[in-house]
Amino acid sequence: MFTTRPELSGTFGMVASTHWLASAAGMAVLERGGNAFDAACAAGFALQVVEPHMNGPGGDLPILLWDGTRVRVVCGQGPAPGAATIDAYRELGFSLVPGIGPYAACVPGAFDAWCTLLRDFGSWELADVLAFAIAYARDGFPVTPGIVGAIARMDPSWEVSARVWRPVDGRLRNPMLAETYERLARVTGLSREARIDAARDAWYRGWVAESLAAGFLTGDDLARYAATIEEPVARRFGAWTVFKTGPWGQGPVFLQQLALLDGDLGPFLGIEHVHRVIEGAKLAFADRDAWYGDSAPVPLDLLLSDEYARERRGLIGADASGELRPGGPSPRYPFVRTGAVGDAEPTRGDTCHLDVADRFGNLVSATPSGGWLQSSPCIDGLGFALGTRAQMFWLEEGLPSSLRPGARPRTTLSPSLAVHDDGTVLAFGTPGGDQQDQWSLEFFLAHAVFGLNLQAAIDAPMFHTDHFPSSFHPREVALKAVTVEGRLPAETVRELGARGHAVEVTVDWSQGRLSAISRRPDGLLRAGANPRGMQGYAVGR
Template sequence: MRFTTRPELNGTFGMVASTHWLASAAGMAVLERGGNAFDAACAAGFALQVVEPHMNGPGGDLPLLLWDGSRVRVICGQGPSPAAATIDAYRERGYDLVPGIGPYAACVPGAFDAWCTLLRDFGTWELADVLAFAIGYARDGFPATPGIISAIARLDPAWDVSAAIWRARDGRLRNPMLADLYERVATVHGPTREARIDAARDRWYRGWVAEQLVAGFLAPEDLAAYRAVVEEPVSLRFRDWTVFKTGPWGQGPVLLQQLALLPDDLGPFLGIDHVHTVIEGAKLAFADRDAWYGDSAPVPLDLLLSAEYAAERRALIDDTASGELRPGGPSPRYPTVRAGAVGDAEPTRGDTCHLDVADRFGNLVSATPSGGWLQSSPAIDGLGFALGTRAQMFWLEEGLPSSLKPGVRPRTTLSPSMAVHDDGTVLAFGTPGGDQQDQWSLQFFLAHAAFGLNLQEAIDAPMFHTDHFPSSFHPREVALRAVTAEGRLPADTIAALRERGHAVDVTPDWSQGRLSAVSRAPDGLLRAAANPRGMQGYAVGR
């Protein structure tokens, strides 16, 4: 299936692809003015906080992967749980699950420090200069897209500061409070660029911004102790590629486990063998995610990514849809799946952003910012943004690798990706989508790496996913055998899936996934593509 809604871009100067055209434009403007991919990613990332406030915000989280011309590294901007956030503390307040909205779902907001770490250690620009685009959009306004309007309509009527900020004027939104905040944060003095960035970080986590972030269990000490960290990625060989993901404090390695489970021959593209095998592999990999991944206990990643373990698990896949939750490994601890819970709150309604950047110097970035949604918590007066709700990904059940503990990271679904081909090609890609991120990203990567589609063809191809595992988001539902497929999936494949026992829900043709991607070939040729679904994602470059 080789259909594209728009061309795959190519050039030699620079490429930016993201989930919103204004963020892509900001990133490209930085490249045009001499900045590198890391500067451009910061500008695009801060812009996304303004123009997709229902998808991410300054109170949210950020994992990213970067390629500096020689190696892949991870910057983890996933803030930990507060020191006062214990299982007993939630249970004393009547909760069996961490709520999906409100201040008691907040972890330390890590996005700001992660962007600053990228800029300080790998970029070349001043913080004030990369923030200028976000400040301009916040002060001068930007289009009120249907998704934002829908999120605003769901705001709690008691959140008066939120209502005051998100009142559309002539079809445009503005956030002058956030513009003022970023101007004030970035107006700092110091002997070096690095010192000025660190001074801004201190204002955010140990100064006047931090004083206003205290809510729920979140205390000044939690904020003061926080630093984004640079880590080594996790990787797996797949054919002629090495694929890189974040560590198992997030769900990143689940994509690698899915790759390891695949047979050499998947059959025709989007045929029944291809789709059924991918779905059944996802069930097994996500069962391992829920049994083993997290920051609260050691994760046996060497075992889970070993060829021997993959062969053992692959043997469980047959021609029928499994109706079981089947984690592997020695004595797996699977969370208790419950129908309903004490203290249930309104289900989470939020999503995520993604951006990819490549420059003429050989650098690439893949970043997936999320959290701090305008609909997740009341906006903070004087700051203009809401706290995140990432703590909902912890289990209030003792003994799990993703159990709530003070000072540990929630097992986030945020999952940027990179892959390096044996010929030297570097590919950066990703998508919003919660639990679906590493399903849609896998399908994109297979379409490109295994079936030969170009980046735009791979993004435009029909998408599908399964919800055959507990959701990472409140209220943590599970839907056994469930498959969601775009209506463009071949009709005979949909019929065959149902014959094999899958509960297939056919959704509108362009409803699943918001992927973007950039790549750099060994000769310096850059490529980029972005998702047409929702009519917001765009790639730009030359």
């Protein structure tokens, strides 16, 4: 199959991300003896600078890591503030958590998650992994069209934002953020771990925290927070075991979709393949919206069981379903509004992704997001904005994703790891909000089922459905909606319409920003990255 660039291969190390400067930073760490966890932190902090419309220090971060023997999750999804109750929002006149501004803020978890990964699994000093981000922020970096568009959407009354995000001669600098990072890099302690913890204390209980309180977020909320290291959720699929975050995020929806795809899918990108993936996504995402969240128990054993998958698989017919059909015992579905998805919230950002593998056998998959420059005012003296992840809570009582103080919003951020029976480990993921576990699934099927190499699987035509409530304000749903790249086979597109799907053919090379890295048991590394948007690159040797 045609590829836009070769699949990389080597044995020393690989970094793939949504921005070439972040990939370069991660590779520089590997070249200087760092491991995959050091490199991921350097690339992650760099992404906060060079993709400020996609993520920032005030955002969120889930990480999946492989340390050569097992998979673990680092959860950097900050919780709702203690004062953020349903009644408090309703007293302010909100029927939904807003999509912009301080009242959409949760505790920013990304900084602590990167620091936790570095302290517990890495080997470098925080100052050294921050050096790349500091240089990019101080010296500047090329402005992409996406950043220009995001800056144009900023509220004109945000004076600090207008000062900070002002490109000059095609380059954007952020000396205010550079100074924040430099001050954190200067903390002292008797050991590497103590110095990292001192920076964490400064962020959540010291001089950074003093400037972060806004909306319902207080210093007490920040002081109580720490990223957690958790066990992943896993499911078998053929010769693979696939690992995702717990149901505080949407990760298990990937596993539910896999469970529904039992049997022959037919030719690659043929009608049976695409139709069954879309219909399976509708069922899995209906369960996500009825059952996933951090505010009530989630019956995950049931939702991932073979018996449940067989029952749900029987609901997939020859034609497009127009219903929202959660399963399980007495599902409670949120109130939804039908309408066009994706146009009503101009300040919503997107997300970043990175994957790293080193010569020691370690792999990382991470999906940082939030803290978008266009979604919340820049904090004077710090050089970044707070996140708006609280918009993923419902202001309805009794749902697993109902707003509850101290609960994590049901994030869309969803990195992936998969381990083959032969010992091959695969790290992959994409930005894309609700589409993450659709585009990632299609990539995985292209590679694991249809045999495409990593780059070919990334380059293949993508598609997704919006047949479920959007996780973003104003939370609308577009029943039967399917978006396909124009490169999808014409016969498949025609047959989708004949089966009742509401098909929108969008421009080529517009859906997904995937990257992926694999490591075989003999140490051979392979990598690929997304050509869409001309930003993502894989590097390695």
